[in-house]
Every structure is written in C-alpha cells, then in structure tokens.
Amino acid sequence: MIRITSRGGDELPSQADIIDEFGLFESGTGCSVQVSDAGRVFCLCRECQRWKAFLDGHHCEGASKGWPQYEVVTRDYIALLAAYIHGLAVHEKSKRPSAGTLRVLELGAGDGRLTHHLAESLRQLQDRDELPNQSSVAAHGKSSPWVDVCACDSGLRGLHKASPVGERVELMDYTKALELHQPHLVICCWQPMGTDWTKEVRATTSVQEYLLIGETDDGICGRPWETWGFSFMCESSSSSDEDEDETDEDVAAKERRTSEKVQSPSSMLRPFQADGFQRVELPTLSAVQICRTDERWSSRRHSRTVSFQRLSSHGDQLMVDQLLA
Incomplete structure (x- = not known):
C-alpha cells in the first residue's frame, strides 16, 4: 500500500513508487480496454479499479475516506517545484541580500497538501543554503523566510475537512485572497473546468508570474481560450497535449473538451x-x-506545469530582482 502521511515532504511517495504500485504507463498490462457508444474509453479490470480507488482516497494510509487526488503529489514533483521557486528567491538574495520575502499564494488549494509539502521543502532548501552563513544567523537570530507560501480555497467542496493538513487552508474567495496577500507568484493546481481565475490573477499588480498545474489547452482545467490562449481554430500542433497520430485512447480526451469552440x-x-x-x-x-486522468492502459501523461510570466514595458521578461523591489 502506498503511504501518504500528513507530516513531512520526505514521507510522500516517489513517482517510481506510484508507477510500480499501479503499473502506470505500461500500455495496460492485464487491462481489457473498452469504448462506450459515446466514445468514452475505460477499463474495469481489478488493477484499474484499484488505481481509481487510490485517486478517490480510499486506499491511502493516513488519509480520511474520500480524500480525492487530482494531481498525485510525489516527492519528485515537490522537489522540482520547490527548487524552481527557491531559485527565484536565491537569485534575488544574491543580488540584494536585504530583499524581502517572496510571497507565493495557491488558489483553489482544496485539501492543502501541495502547499503543505511545498512549504516544508522550501524551508529545507533555505536551511541548506544558509549553512555557509551560520555565524551571521547566530549573531542576528533566525532569519526570515525567503519564501512564504499560503493556501486558500472557497471551502465549498469541503476538501479541507478530509485532509490532515486542511486546517492550514484559508477559506476565502480567490479574489479576496489575491487582494489580501498581494502575492508575487500564484499557483493554481487543477483549476475547475469552465472557470477562469487567471484574468484576476493578471490584474493583480503584485503578481509577476503564475503557474498552472493540470490538463492544459482543451483539457479539463480552466477555459481553453481565457485560461490557456488555446483556440480550436488554430492548428492542432499548437497543443503539445495532442498526438499527431490519434489513437482510441485520445477519444477520452476529446470527450472532455468543452462544447464551446472559440472562433478566434x-x-x-x-x-x-x-x-x-x-x-x-x-x-x-x-x-x-501523475494525475487522476492518467490511465494504466495509456502511456500518455495528461498533467503539465506551465508558467505565465509578466513582461516589462519593453517586451522583455521581468527579472527576478524586480519582484521584491
């Protein structure tokens, strides 16, 4: 059984743990893939049902029943995400040691697990990089955090109630959270389908970058045009989520597209x-x-991480040292 606990990023499963446990991305060893009349591709074999149960939180040690996972948070992903964000803070500190804290806000944080493990990993990275300057830290006391990560959610789905770390999620509308926290960096993990928060994110003047995690473009996160800038009138090659040679397994992705085709x-x-x-x-x-729309019988990964970065008035990317000025 995969162990998912409430404390410590080092207790998250690795990517390899998940793949080995459920036989993901192996073209469906033992699967009996079927296609419904509506074009939905599915498999009801024992192992596929076990994978779905895990995603719904029924086979997670340390988690309450009904603790659903959209993005399967692993050690590998948290380490890379933390390194990316930590790199922004390190770059700023190297240029301006007196720089303030990089404010990160996760919108729609649900149960709070992503922010919980990300904050812990960022703390460890800061401790590691402060080791060469321990004498200075000892003389002036504990340093302030280089990165501060907060999580907010509307609470409408009650995901925070089923999570061992859910009490750390601030319950408020995303627009209020943006106004209150004035973040430099925003994270949206699996933004609800048919909903776009990015317009308000971009309108928040403190925001210099936002990260979208989940299915992209014409997938099931956000809105194709408003969120991703994806138009059904553009060539299919503009979306790297699509394969050039379509197979039966792509029918499922097509079914999830919104019926609204933006004619732009x-x-x-x-x-x-x-x-x-x-x-x-x-x-x-x-x-x-790894995410909940990945299947044992498909080699395709459906979730991605995409950065949207504010440009200067000259059309150049704003440098990190402008974030905290």
Missing part, C-alpha cells in the same frame, strides 16, 4: 498576451507528473 483567429492576441504575459512550458516538472 490565430492572429488575435491571446488574453495572457494582451495583459502583458508570456507562456513558458516547464518540461522538467511536467515529465514527473
């Missing part, structure tokens, strides 16, 4: 571009992600 010309500025942001793929993080 490819020459039109995407919403994030119009607001002065650029989209940057983070393939190193995406390569280790």
Whole structure:
C-alpha cells in the first residue's frame, strides 16, 4: 500500500513508487480496454479499479475516506517545484541580500497538501543554503523566510475537512485572497473546468508570474481560450497535449473538451498576451507528473506545469530582482 502521511515532504511517495504500485504507463498490462457508444474509453479490470480507488482516497494510509487526488503529489514533483521557486528567491538574495520575502499564494488549494509539502521543502532548501552563513544567523537570530507560501480555497467542496493538513487552508474567495496577500507568484493546481481565475490573477499588480498545474489547452482545467490562449481554430500542433497520430485512447480526451469552440483567429492576441504575459512550458516538472486522468492502459501523461510570466514595458521578461523591489 502506498503511504501518504500528513507530516513531512520526505514521507510522500516517489513517482517510481506510484508507477510500480499501479503499473502506470505500461500500455495496460492485464487491462481489457473498452469504448462506450459515446466514445468514452475505460477499463474495469481489478488493477484499474484499484488505481481509481487510490485517486478517490480510499486506499491511502493516513488519509480520511474520500480524500480525492487530482494531481498525485510525489516527492519528485515537490522537489522540482520547490527548487524552481527557491531559485527565484536565491537569485534575488544574491543580488540584494536585504530583499524581502517572496510571497507565493495557491488558489483553489482544496485539501492543502501541495502547499503543505511545498512549504516544508522550501524551508529545507533555505536551511541548506544558509549553512555557509551560520555565524551571521547566530549573531542576528533566525532569519526570515525567503519564501512564504499560503493556501486558500472557497471551502465549498469541503476538501479541507478530509485532509490532515486542511486546517492550514484559508477559506476565502480567490479574489479576496489575491487582494489580501498581494502575492508575487500564484499557483493554481487543477483549476475547475469552465472557470477562469487567471484574468484576476493578471490584474493583480503584485503578481509577476503564475503557474498552472493540470490538463492544459482543451483539457479539463480552466477555459481553453481565457485560461490557456488555446483556440480550436488554430492548428492542432499548437497543443503539445495532442498526438499527431490519434489513437482510441485520445477519444477520452476529446470527450472532455468543452462544447464551446472559440472562433478566434490565430492572429488575435491571446488574453495572457494582451495583459502583458508570456507562456513558458516547464518540461522538467511536467515529465514527473501523475494525475487522476492518467490511465494504466495509456502511456500518455495528461498533467503539465506551465508558467505565465509578466513582461516589462519593453517586451522583455521581468527579472527576478524586480519582484521584491
């Protein structure tokens, strides 16, 4: 049984643990894949049902029943995400030692597990990098955190109640959270389908970057055009979530698309571009992600991490040392 506990990022399962336990990405060894009349691809074999039960929180040691997972949080992913964010703070500290704290806010944090483990990993990275300056720390007392991570959620689904770390999630609307915390960096993990929060994120002047985690473009997170700048009128190659040679397993992804097909010309500025942001793929993080729409019978990973970064008035990416000025 995979062990998912409430304390310490080192107790998260690794990517390899999950893959080995459930036989993911192995083209469905032992599966009996079926296609419904509506085009939904599924398998009801014992191992696939066990994988789905795990995602729903029924086979997680240390978790309450009904503790669903959308993004399967692993040691590998947390380490890479923390390293990415820590790198922003380190760069700033190297240029300006007196720089303030990098404020990170997770919107729609649900049960709070991502922020919980991310904050712990960031603390460990700061402790590691402060070791060469222990004498200074001893003389001036414990240093302030380089990165402060907060989590908020509406609480409407009650996910925080089933989580051992849910009490740390601030229950408030995402617009109020943006106004209250004035974050420099925003994280949205599995933004609800048909909902776009990114317009308000970009309108928050303190925000210099936001990270979207989950299915991209015409997937089941956010809205294709408003969130991702994806237009159904653009060439299919513009979305790296699509395979050039379509197989039966792609039918499931097609079924999840919204029925609204935005008829916007490819020459039109995407919403994030119009607001002065650029989209940057983070393939190193995406390569280790596992999520609830991944299947044992498919080799395809569905969840990715994408950065949207504010540009300066000259069209250049704002440097990190401008974040905390």
